[in-house]
Amino acid sequence: MCGIWALFGSDECLSVQCLSAMKIAHRGPDAFRFENVNGFTNCCFGFHRLAVVDQLYGMQPIRVKKFPYLWLCYNGEIYNFKQLQKQFGFEYQTLVDGEVILHLYNRGGIEQTASMLDGVFAFILLDTANRKVFLARDTYGVRPLFKTQTDDGFLGVCSEAKGLTNLKHSTSLFPKVEPFLPGHYEVLDLKPSGKVASVELVKFHSYKDEPLHAACDTVENLPSGFDLETVKSNIRILFENAVRKRLMAHRRIGCLLSGGLDSSLVAAVLLKLMKEMNFKYPLQTFAIGMENSPDLLAARKVAAHIGSEHHEVVFNSEEGIQAIEEVIFSLETYDITTIRASIGMYLVSKYIRKKTDSVVIFSGEGSDELTQGYIYFHKAPSPEEAAEESERLLKELYLFDVLRADRTTAAHGLELRVPFLDHRFTAYYLSLPAELRIPKNGIEKYLLRQSFEDSNLLPKEILWRPKEAFSDGIASVKKSWFSILQDYIDQQVDDLLLEKAAEKYPFNPPKTKESYYYRQIFEKHYPGQSNWLPHYWMPRWVKATDPSARTLKHYKSATQE
Numbered sequence: 158m159c160g161i162w163a164l165f166g167s168d169e170c171l172s173v174q175c176l177s178a179m180k181i182a183h184r185g186p187d188a189f190r191f192e193n194v195n196g197f198t199n200c201c202f203g204f205h206r207l208a209v210v211d212q213l214y215g216m217q218p219i220r221v222k223k224f225p226y227l228w229l230c231y232n233g234e235i236y237n238f239k240q241l242q243k244q245f246g247f248e249y250q251t252l253v254d255g256e257v258i259l260h261l262y263n264r265g266g267i268e269q270t271a272s273m274l275d276g277v278f279a280f281i282l283l284d285t286a287n288r289k290v291f292l293a294r295d296t297y298g299v300r301p302l303f304k305t306q307t308d309d310g311f312l313g314v315c316s317e318a319k320g321l322t323n324l325k326h327s328t329s330l331f332p333k334v335e336p337f338l339p340g341h342y343e344v345l346d347l348k349p350s351g352k353v354a355s356v357e358l359v360k361f362h363s364y365k366d367e368p369l370h371a372a373c374d375t376v377e378n379l380p381s382g383f384d385l386e387t388v389k390s391n392i393r394i395l396f397e398n399a400v401r402k403r404l405m406a407h408r409r410i411g412c413l414l415s416g417g418l419d420s421s422l423v424a425a426v427l428l429k430l431m432k433e434m435n436f437k438y439p440l441q442t443f444a445i446g447m448e449n450s451p452d453l454l455a456a457r458k459v460a461a462h463i464g465s466e467h468h469e470v471v472f473n474s475e476e477g478i479q480a481i482e483e484v485i486f487s488l489e490t491y492d493i494t495t496i497r498a499s500i501g502m503y504l505v506s507k508y509i510r511k512k513t514d515s516v517v518i519f520s521g522e523g524s525d526e527l528t529q530g531y532i533y534f535h536k537a538p539s540p541e542e543a544a545e546e547s548e549r550l551l552k553e554l555y556l557f558d559v560l561r562a563d564r565t566t567a568a569h570g571l572e573l574r575v576p577f578l579d580h581r582f583t584a585y586y587l588s589l590p591a592e593l594r595i596p597k598n599g600i601e602k603y604l605l606r607q608s609f610e611d612s613n614l615l616p617k618e619i620l621w622r623p624k625e626a627f628s629d630g631i632a633s634v635k636k637s638w639f640s641i642l643q644d645y646i647d648q649q650v651d652d653l654l655l656e657k658a659a660e661k662y663p664f665n666p667p668k669t670k671e672s673y674y675y676r677q678i679f680e681k682h683y684p685g686q687s688n689w690l691p692h693y694w695m696p697r698w699v700k701a702t703d704p705s706a707r708t709l710k711h712y713k714s715a716t717q718e
Contacts, residue, residue, distance in 0.1 A: 159217070160184030160205035160567075161230040161302075162320050163281045165290060165312040165345075166352035167199045168327040178203030180319045184232075186570040190216055194228065194283065199351040202230045202281070207516070207570055218283075221250045224259050226286035231255045232316055233278030233300045234574075236402040240373045241273060254405070258282065267291045271342045271361040272369040275402070275580060279337070281314050283347070290345040290353055296362050297523065297578045298339030298555025301563055305332040310352025312345065317564070318489050322683060334686065339555050340364070364551055365587045368580040375402070376581070383590055389608040391585060399579030400426045403519065404434065408572075411515030412465070413505065414442040415631075416455025418602060418622060419521030419530070423576060425463045425614040427519055441515045445470040445505035446631040447638075455622060462616050470508045472501075474641045480504060482678050487568040488560065491665075491679035491687070493672055494694045494704035495561050497639055501631040502565040510569035522562045523577035525624075526550035527586055528602045529594055532624050533696035535601065540591035546697060547594070548587070554578075557694050639671075639703065646674045665690060668702075 160181035167174055175191050182189065185205025194200040204217040219229040238257040242249060247260040258280060261270040267282070271293045279302035282291040292314060294302045305313045305321045309328055313321045314337075321334045337343070340362050345353040362368060376398045379391045400423065404410065410431070412424045428440045442465040444456035453469055460467035477500050484503050485496060509515055525531050529547050537543035559575075566573045576582070586594070589604075597603040601624050609620060631638055650670040658673055659666040662680075664687045667673035672693075680687070695704050 159207050159232045160203075160316045160320075161217070161232050161279065161281060162203035162315045163201065163230055163283075163313070164324075165197075165200045165347065166310050166350060167201075167324075168311065169325045171199065171201050174324060175201070175203055177320050177323055178205075178315075180323075181205055181315060181317050183570060184316055184567045188216060190218075192218060194285070196285065197347075197351045200283075200347075202228065204230055207572055217255075219251070219253060219256060219259065221256065221259060223248070223250070224263055226284060227259050227262070228283040228285070229255065229258055229280060231258060231278055231280035232302075233276055233280070233295065234403075234405060234572075235274050235276040235278065236405060237273075237275035237370055237373060240375070241370075244373045255280070262291075267293070267342055267344065268359070268361060269369075275368065275370040275374070277575075277578075279316065285347075288347040290347050291342060292337060292345075293342035293361075294337050294339050296340045296364055296368075296580060297551065297559060297583075298336075299559055299563070299573075299575060299578060301555075301560070302337040303334055304337050305334045306353070306355070307332050310348065310350075310354055312353045316567075318683070318686070318689065319486075322686065334689075336555065336689065362580070364580075364583055365548070367584045367588075371581055371584075374398075374581060379585070383593065385607075388589060388593065388604070392582075392605065392608040393612065395579070395582040395585055396422070396576065397426055397430070399576035399582045400519070401430050402579075403574040403576055404430060406517040406572075408516040409438060409441075409514050410436075410517045410519065411441040411443060411509060411513065412519040413502070413521070414444050414456045414459060414465075414467070415452045415521075416444065416457070416459055416619065416622070417452070417521070417624070418606065418620065419524035419577065421455075421459045421521075421615050421619050422605075422609060423519050423521050424459065424465060426576075428463050428465055429614070439466040441466045441468060441513055443468045443470065443505050443509055443515075443518075445472065445501045445508075447472060447474070450631050452631050455619060458616060459619055462619075463614075468508070468513070470505050472504050474645070476504065477501075477638070478642070478645050481675075483568075484565070485675060485678045486682050487564045489564070489683060489686075490556075490560060490690050491672075491675045492557060492690055492694055493669075493675065495557050496675050497642065498558075499561045499565050501638075502561060503568060506566045506569040506571055509571060516570075517572050517574060518566055519574050519576065520562055520566075521577060522558050522573075522575045523551075523554065523583075524602070524605070526554055526558070527577060527583055528605045529596060530602045530624055531696060532601065533699050533701075535596050535599070536698040537595065538698065540595045543595050544587075544591040551583070556690065643669075643671050646671045650674050662687065664688065665693065 162178040188206040235254040238254040277299035279300040303318045344356040446453035
């Protein structure tokens with residue numbers, strides 16, 4: 158996890174512009190580099206490093222003797238860089254996994270490069286010999302990337318939008334900043350002036366398709382057919398493989414643990430593999446919640462079962478409320494449920510950074526979208542519509558849960574790893590018949606739970622624990638986190654302000670005081686950038702006015718049974 162930043166064709170003094178690059182310093186607390194491009198005085202790269210692999214040669218932009226005309230700035234992890242080296246005979250000059258991008262590009266161009274990378278990534282690749290700039294982002298947008306481009310060819314690229322919002326340019330004081338689409342690469346011509354012209358934007362991978370890099374995966378062909386035992390076995394094999402490949406790190410590995418199905422499965426498989434591979438340290442797991450919250454109690458049970466070194470972070474409503482503004486600044490969104498869920502994740506990440514030496518953090522993001530884990534899936538009109546909704550949620554992950562997971566951990570210099578969004582695992586799960594993937598017997602994620610039922614990885618009551626939204630599970634059953642927030646905000650926003658909300662904020666107008674409060678803070682830090690959020694996250698097929706699972710009629714807490 159790092160912070161990348163680059164400018165091409167800047168009219169303004171680069172020493173002034175580079176102050177913007179310092180706004181993402183939290184993403185790479187270990188080192189910083191600012192480098193001009195030879196022959197292009199108005200083009201430069203900025204890089205903030207979190208040293209996870211190759212302590213000696215890991216600085217960027219990466220340049221190697223074999224390709225002196227290539228400059229690479231990337232944020233991510235490429236899990237199959239050794240397999241690709243073996244398959245194509247690449248001669249690496251560093252231990253940096255991202256170096257493979259240079260070799261793949263030299264061998265087969267940008268299309269093959271992006272398609273063959275098994276991992277999470279956002280990168281800027283400059284080819285001065287052919288005068289090209291390439292941008293690319295992984296399938297689900299696990300690693301963030303934003304860009305701004307003016308009509309006269311000035312281009313700015315950054316891991317977070319905040320590194321671009323205050324750039325200055327002769328034709329535009331604040332150029333429009335937009336997220337770069339996941340699963341795409343863009344080709345731009347680099348002119349002698351340093352300015353760029355966009356040539357094409359290409360979607361290189363659809364999450365439903367088996368990725369091109371599957372051909373050189375460590376798990377080869379799986380048994381075909383949709384009989385239940387085969388499917389369950391394939392799910393276990395691919396999920397374990399997804400966790401195993403993410404163990405690549407020279408820094409200590411930890412795991413977030415809410416005590417729900419997803420994070421518990423990740424933690425259990427992770428600890429099992431670490432034991433098999435003789436890791437020299439115990440796995441640290443981290444839970445956050447208010448006193449006696451469902452998540453704390455469930456996580457304690459899981460940690461005792463799997464034998465992790467468990468840490469509990471207990472916070473009160475005042476601490477949560479005090480964090481709201483810095484969380485919104487980190488997130489760059491005003492989405493209601495994203496902000497609610499981010500507060501706990503932000504506080505636990507802060508604890509991990511200050512109190513432990515774990516840096517690479519595993520988490521359960523992506524499972525709810527992939528395996529139909531949200532409670533409203535019980536109301537899906539048909540298996541086919543449930544499958545379509547699952548795909549829509551995956552497509553928009555970069556706007557919601559993946560955004561939350563990245564920003565809250567990156568704000569404290571941690572690197573997040575999300576095995577549920579492994580390309581092969583997701584492609585296989587989505588290839589299964591729609592009726593296999595729907596909730597059954599009143600239980601969501603039924604197939605996933607069933608697949609691990611005989612594994613003894615988790616206690617039965619955890620494996621079959623009903624869905625609890627992260628923003629609710631961290632509070633008590635008697636009073637939800639969203640209720641605590643709403644009670645506080647009710648005193649902060651006047652009724653008259655809410656009545657006139659649509660006039661002040663015509664795009665995505667706030668409908669509640671809570672929504673209005675978040676929007677005010679967002680606009681304070683990012684004025685005029687409301688288009689970063691196309692719409693609020695809300696459940697479907699139910700008449701919901703609030704995104705919390707606890708407001709839905711069929712919500713059932715394990716403690717109320």
